[in-house]
Amino acid sequence: MSRFEFPRGRARLATLAIGVAAAALSLSATGTAFAAGSGGVTSDGVIYVDHTLYRTVATPTDLSHTKAPAQSWDVLYNFGGLQKSVAEVAPGDPGFNGGRWQVHAVSAPNGYAAALASGDLDGDGVLDAADEVWAALSAGDLVDNGVVKQFVCTLNRVP
Ligand SMILES: [Ca+2]
Known part of the structure; x- marks a missing residue:
């Protein structure tokens, strides 16, 4: 020894x-x-889907610790306070997984203006659809920092 x-x-x-x-x-x-105020999903949370505003309904159920397969989730991009979150799909869309969200944190390494310049395809001053987020991601002006949360929450279209 x-x-x-x-x-x-x-x-x-x-x-x-x-x-x-x-x-x-x-x-x-x-x-x-x-956390609340970071542009995430709160009781008064508002999310863009395909250029339309939706509101979260009821208290989100945290499912972060489940091991559900990736394809049973829909992606929601959280901008950490830069702007409202953007989801890939809304209720009624093909492939909608019933409000099972996988939240990806995104950041703008070159600044939010650069992300808008490469992603705001309709020029309305905000990334408000998944294709706009993807455009900014592929340009490198948005970076997907990975999954930060998974939860279940229904969306209703804001009247
Ligand atoms: Ca836009």
Whole structure:
């Protein structure tokens, strides 16, 4: 038995602790990104789908910890306060998954004006449809930072 065994064991424990702390940090960052006021889904949340405003209905049910396959979700792009969120589909659209949303956080590395310049296809001053988001993403003026939340929530068209 070597006298170095104990220090090596401690080093391994420290590495594990750092990993756990990093995971906790990343979880809390996710929660903050989705908090009210960040352009996410709140009780008075309003979301663009295909140039139309929709309102979230009822309290979103957090399903972040389920292991549902990716194809059973519809993508919702959260702009972290830059503008209202944009969803791929609305109730009644082909492929609508019943309001099962997978939230992707997007950011504008070159500034929001650059994202608008490459994505605002109809020139109304906002990215208000999935094809506009995709245009800005493919231009590199929006970056998809990945899934930050999954939940179930119905959308109603804003009258
Ligand atoms: Ca637009």
